[in-house]
Amino acid sequence: MSNAANCPFDLLVHLRRTDALGAAGAVGLALARRLDAWTTGLHVVPMAPVAFASPEAVALYVNEADAAYRDALQRTPFWQAALDAHGVHGEWQVGQGDVVESLCHASRWNDLVVVERPQLNPDAPIGWGTVSRTVFGATASVVVVPDSAMATTVGQRIAVAWNRSREAALAIRGALPLLARAESVQVFEGEPSENPLGLRNLPNVDLRAWLARRGIDATMVPFGARSAIGAALLDAAHKMDADLIVMGAWGHSRITELVLGGTTRHLFQHSDLPLLVAH
Structure with missing residues (x-):
């Protein structure tokens, strides 16, 4: 976590991976610098309910998900380096479960949520995917970032x-x-x-x-x-x-x-x- 600062604006960036910023990370950090925002990087380790349909697979699936969760928790230095490079303050958080539920929950205390939308391989038809459902459920505005976006400036x-x-x-x-x-x-x-x-x-x-x-x-x-x-x-x-x-x-x-x-x-x-x- 960065040193506490007077950041009146809270911005949440959803990172699909823990080893690369991706388009959402790049846009989110550019917005954070423009807004001087406290910037939370959030990665969610999914746990799909369908995985519990087979009793034989439950233990294996839970163990794998827990291992991924523990590994993601260790990625704080990756996010801290990105914050430092952009001159902003923030923290790293990891969720486990449904991605949409995690994003909508976190939106309650953030002023803006930044999410990435795959263009070539969308995760669901437009209107029912992760991004669309987050827009419907979030209590904050959402910045939808195409994964092909080449953002050199945002908000100018x-x-x-x-x-x-x-x-x-x-x-x-x-x-x-x-x-x-x-x-x-x-x-x-x-x-x-x-x-x-x-x-x-x-x-x-x-x-x-x-x-x-x-x-x-x-x-x-x-x-x-x-x-x-x-x-x-x-x-x-x-x-x-x-x-x-x-x-x-x-x-x-x-x-x-x-x-x-x-x-x-x-x-x-x-x-x-x-x-x-x-x-």
Whole structure:
């Protein structure tokens, strides 16, 4: 553990391995340096319930899992060296059990959770995998990092997707510390999301003024895409040379997006930029 420091922001980085930072580690540490955050590296040794279906295999499986857990606990120097290299403070933790449950549990006392999403070999269909379920269950915003991401900077130039939805508002709130430190913030303002209750004349928010009151000078950009929204948003982010996209996730049900497609599904599958999302 690093020496205690005045770190008002807590950031959690999920490491799939204990011998390499991977894309999530690189992005997480870059964010930690930008935010001066207390940064926890978390590795979870999985224990799948299906392994206990066969009594004969239980003892062997538990022994192997416990050995992996003990080995992971010894990886503190690896994480400490990474923290020192980036000039940030933090600690190393190891969990055992279900990865999603561990991440959602730890999100309760962290301000941001950084997870890596495999692009070529996803662990489950978009909407039901580890990352998607973590976004649904976490109490903090989640930074989804494609494993192919080549992050040299994160949070300098931020693209924000805004449709006045609950999810988009939560993502923006979670991103406020980063938005306040960004060199450039462009808000792509699309059509308002459908009101699920069918209510009329709800109170409105002037997002540009709301951000300005928090010291954030955002450029509002009309976003007129009505189809292939995910592809259009990613293209707009590339044109402004963004290094992070902030957006609400799963504004529609996962079933709808799995069957019909959707913005979250497209970006989880195709984005080469980190996504700061909330549900």
